[in-house]
Amino acid sequence: MAENRIEDNREGTIIRLQGGFYDVMTPQGEIRSRARGNFRKRGISPVVGDEVVLHIESETGYILEVKDRQNFLVRPPVANIDQALLVVSAAEPDFSAHLLDRFLVLIEAKEIQPIIILTKMDLLQGEAEQHVSEAIAAYRTIGYQVIETSSETLTGVESVRPLLKDKTSVLAGQSGVGKSSLLNALEPSLALETSHISKALGRGRHTTRHVTLMPLGDGLIADTPGFSNLDFPHEMELEELRWCFPEFVALQDDCKYRGCLHLNEPGCAVKQAVEAHEIMSSRYTNYGMFVEEIKNRTRRY
Ligand SMILES: Nc1nc2c(ncn2[C@@H]2O[C@H](COP(=O)(O)OP(=O)(O)OP(=O)(O)O)[C@@H](O)[C@H]2O)c(=O)[nH]1
Ligand SMILES: [Mg+2]
Ligand SMILES: [Zn+2]
Structure with a gap:
């Protein structure tokens, strides 16, 4: 009897949430599962990426245990991530250093490895071309890995694949930047839904609606719905931002x-570096905006 029970318990990873079910990938295949009734009471809400222990009864899994998380993102809701591929488009929508800095802050705060993926390089033309290539060089100088891609011409797409090996990655970025298109370019059989961004802002703008973890390039990668309203850096303390x-x-x-916030303090090396054009002025401006946001948020409570 006891032996039977051990055979019926399996470990796996939640790869999808669908209609109240959790799809769990196990070494023996995918199992449609339910959360055990008392998770909610205990304040546990399983998310994609969670490592779980299942009890299997007539082909349905019951999640008995969610293992401790290595890390956790609230938006998109996903756990146990090794690296985040921050997707920003070179055009349509226009390249935004401001959005990129927001994503970077969010990911840096969680101590997750960021990689910047520029998409739609084929659409880059005119003045924007120089602006974007200068920004790319500047982010590389900071030390970020930046990959330039086009899912249309397939330029640069293959350089993403080796980065995925043995890792769990999450794609994050604004709606319409081409996250799902990039995955389709790497693996056409995924056949993920993609579409033009509608001009109307607001609801119904996201093509990808759920977080889904998929095997790709000998690793796992999560496609996610894009962000449209940006309320982070949330839950961050001013002291943490720098x-x-x-x-x-x-x-x-x-x-x-010591503890200089690089705002109005005299003898600030960061401000001097901004003035000497050694630090991107947009990074410093965005830092200042995030400082204000955090202060305003703190004031509200
Ligand atoms: N020209 C060009 N168009 C692209 C490229 N990548 C994506 N697109 C187009 O951009 C639009 C949006 O692409 P999606 O892949 O759906 O964007 P997404 O980031 O997954 O959007 P959400 O799922 O809403 O978050 C589609 O019309 C794509 O065909 C590219 O590299 N070049
Ligand atoms: Mg998508
Ligand atoms: Zn300083």
Whole structure:
């Protein structure tokens, strides 16, 4: 009897939430599962990426246990991520250093490895071309890996595949930047739904509606719905923000004051570097905007 029970318990990874079910990938295949009744009471809400223990009864799994998470993103809701592929388009929608910095802060705060993926390079033309290539160079100088791709011409797409090996990755980015298109370009059999962004903002704008974890390039990757309204950096303390800009961190020991927030303090090495054009002015401006947002949010409570 006891032996039977051991055979019926399996470990796996939640890859999809659908109609109240959790699809769990196990070494023996996918199992449609339900959460055990008392999870909600215990304040546990299983998400994609969670490692779980299942009890299997007539082909339905029952999640008995959610293992401790290595990390967890609230938006998109996904757990146990090794790296985030931050997807920003070179055009349509226009390249936005502001959005990119928001994503970077969010990911840096969780101590998840970010990789920047530029999409729609085929659409880049005119003045935007120089602006985007300067930005790419500047982010590389900070130390970020930046990959330039086009799912249309397939340029650069193959350089994404080796990055996925043995890792769990999440794609994150604004709606319509081409996250699902990139996955389709890497693996046409995925046949993920993609579509033009509608001009009307608001509801019904997201083509991908659920987080789904898929095997790709000898790893797992989560496609996610795009962000449309941006309310992060949420839950972040002001003190924490300055650690999310690696090029500021590299200089902060040279600031006159320990714990310098690089705002109005005298003898600030970060401000000096901005003035000397050694730090991107847009990064510093965005930092200042995030500082204000955090202050305003703190004031509200
Ligand atoms: N020209 C060009 N168009 C692209 C490229 N990548 C994606 N697109 C187009 O951009 C539109 C949006 O692409 P999606 O892949 O649906 O975007 P997404 O990021 O998955 O959007 P959500 O699922 O809503 O978050 C589609 O019309 C794609 O055909 C590209 O590299 N070049
Ligand atoms: Mg999509
Ligand atoms: Zn400073």
